Amino acid sequence: MIPAGPSALRDLPLVDHHCHAVTTMDLDRDRFERFLTESHDRPPAGTTAFDTPLGLALLRWCPPVLGLPPFPSPELYVERRTDLGPDEANGRFLRAAALSDLLVDTGFLPEAATTVPEMAGLAGAPVFEVVRLETIAEEVAASGAEAGRFPQAFGEALERAANSAVALKSVVAYRGGFGFDPAAPTENEVVRAADRWLSQGPPYRITDPILLRHCLWVGAELGAQRGLPLQIHAGYGDPDLTLHLANPVLLTAWIRHVAGLGTTLTLLHCYPYHREAAYLAAMFPHVYLDVGLAINAAGPGAQHVLAEAMEVAPFPKLLYASDGFGLSELHFLGAALFRRGLEGVLGGWIEGDHCTAEHANRIARLIGGDNSRRIYRLRVDRTAAG
Ligand SMILES: [Zn+2]
Numbered sequence: 001m002i003p004a005g006p007s008a009l010r011d012l013p014l015v016d017h018h019c020h021a022v023t024t025m026d027l028d029r030d031r032f033e034r035f036l037t038e039s040h041d042r043p044p045a046g047t048t049a050f051d052t053p054l055g056l057a058l059l060r061w062c063p064p065v066l067g068l069p070p071f072p073s074p075e076l077y078v079e080r081r082t083d084l085g086p087d088e089a090n091g092r093f094l095r096a097a098a099l100s101d102l103l104v105d106t107g108f109l110p111e112a113a114t115t116v117p118e119m120a121g122l123a124g125a126p127v128f129e130v131v132r133l134e135t136i137a138e139e140v141a142a143s144g145a146e147a148g149r150f151p152q153a154f155g156e157a158l159e160r161a162a163n164s165a166v167a168l169k170s171v172v173a174y175r176g177g178f179g180f181d182p183a184a185p186t187e188n189e190v191v192r193a194a195d196r197w198l199s200q201g202p203p204y205r206i207t208d209p210i211l212l213r214h215c216l217w218v219g220a221e222l223g224a225q226r227g228l229p230l231q232i233h234a235g236y237g238d239p240d241l242t243l244h245l246a247n248p249v250l251l252t253a254w255i256r257h258v259a260g261l262g263t264t265l266t267l268l269h270c271y272p273y274h275r276e277a278a279y280l281a282a283m284f285p286h287v288y289l290d291v292g293l294a295i296n297a298a299g300p301g302a303q304h305v306l307a308e309a310m311e312v313a314p315f316p317k318l319l320y321a322s323d324g325f326g327l328s329e330l331h332f333l334g335a336a337l338f339r340r341g342l343e344g345v346l347g348g349w350i351e352g353d354h355c356t357a358e359h360a361n362r363i364a365r366l367i368g369g370d371n372s373r374r375i376y377r378l379r380v381d382r383t384a385a386g
Contacts, residue, residue, distance in 0.1 A: 009343045009364050010343070012369070014338070015100055015319075015368070016101070016321055017319045017376065019330075020323070021114045023114075025111055026086060032327070036049035038236070039238070048074060050074045055299075063080070065092050090114070093329055094122045097336075099331075101127075106132070130168070130231060147195035147199075151187055155222075167229045168228055169233070170219060170231070173233045177241065178245060182253040182256075194211060229263070230264070231268050233246070234269060247276060264286050268290055269292055269293040269323060278310075281314065281317035288371070292334060302338070306342060315362075342364055342368070
C-alpha cells in the first residue's frame with residue numbers, strides 16, 4: 001500500500017475536471033432516485049435505483065458524511081438528508097470530496113442548480129467554468145440570428161463565453177455520434193444548414209451534422225488559440241445516445257485532422273470504450289481521457305475500470321472526474337471511489353514489485369490533479385469564482 005503521510009492518496013487534493021452543478025431542491029425519495037441513473041425509465045416494479053452498483057456504493061460511503069452508519073435503509077438515508085436540508089448536505093459532501101479545484105459544465109443544469117460562485121462556496125475550492133459548444137449554438141439560434149450571419153454570430157458568442165472559461169465541451173456524441181465527415185464544412189454549407197435549422201423554429205436543438213461539425217471545428221480552433229482544452233463526451237451516457245456511435249475510436253480521423261491546430265482534447269467518461277480511449281491517449285499527444293461517471297456507475301467495480309484505463313494510458317494523460325450532476329453525493333462518491341480504486345491499483349503494483357511507493361505517489365499526483373492543473377492552466381493568473 002502507499003505509505004501514509006501528506007502525499008498519501010487519501011489526503012491528495014483532487015481536481016474534478018468535469019462535473020456539473022448540484023441541486024438546491026428538497027429531494028423526496030423518488031426525485032433522489034432519479035439522479036441515480038442515466039436511464040429515462042423507472043427500475044422494474046418492486047426494485048429501486050439503490051439496487052445497482054452505484055446505489056450500493058452510495059449506501060456504503062455517503063451515510064457517514066451525514067452522520068449515519070454505513071448501509072442505512074434508503075428511506076432512512078433520504079430522511080436524514082431531508083432533515084439536514086440541501087445546503088448542509090451539499091456543503092458536507094462537496095467539502096468531504098476534498099477537491100482543490102472543480103471544472104463545472106454550465107451548459108446543462110439540474111433543476112434549482114447552484115451557480116458557479118455557490119458551488120465554490122460549498123466546496124471551499126475554486127470553481128472554473130466549461131462552456132458547451134452546442135448550448136452556445138442553440139442560444140444563438142434562439143436569439144433570432146439570421147442564417148447568413150450564423151457562422152459569425154456563433155463565433156462571436158463562443159469567444160465571449162470562452163472569456164470566463166477554462167475549457168470548451170462538445171456533446172456531439174449525443175447528437176448522432178462520431179461517425180461524421182472529419183473535414184471542416186465550408187461557410188456555404190454551414191449557412192445552408194443554418195437556414196434549414198432556423199426555419200424550423202424553436203425549440204432549437206442542434207442535430208444537423210454539418211452544424212455540429214462546424215461547432216466542433218470552431219471550438220477546436222478557438223481552443224487552440226486560447227489554450228482551452230476541448231472536452232468531448234464519449235461512451236456512457238443517457239439513452240439519447242447510441243452507444244456504439246460514441247466509441248472514441250470513431251473520432252480517429254478527426255483527431256488526426258485537428259492535431260495540427262494544437263488543441264488539447266479530453267475524452268470524458270469513455271466507458272465501456274475506456275481501453276480504446278487509453279489507446280488514443282497513448283498514440284496522440286493531444287488526447288487525454290477520464291473514466292468519470294463510470295467510476296460511480298461501477299461502484300464496487302470502480303477499481304477494475306480504473307485498472308483497465310491504466311493498462312496502456314501514459315500517466316500524464318489520465319484525468320480525474322466525477323461527472324457529478326445534481327446530487328452532491330455523486331461528487332463525493334466519485335472522489336472516494338477514485339481514491340480507493342487508485343490506491344488499490346497502485347498498491348498492487350507496489351506489491352507486485354512493479355514500482356516503488358515514490359513512483360506510485362507521483363502517478364497518483366499526476367492523475368489526481370497535476371495533469372488537469374497543467375492542461376487547463378489552473379494556476380496561471382486568472383480570476384476564478386471563489
Ligand atoms: Zn457531464
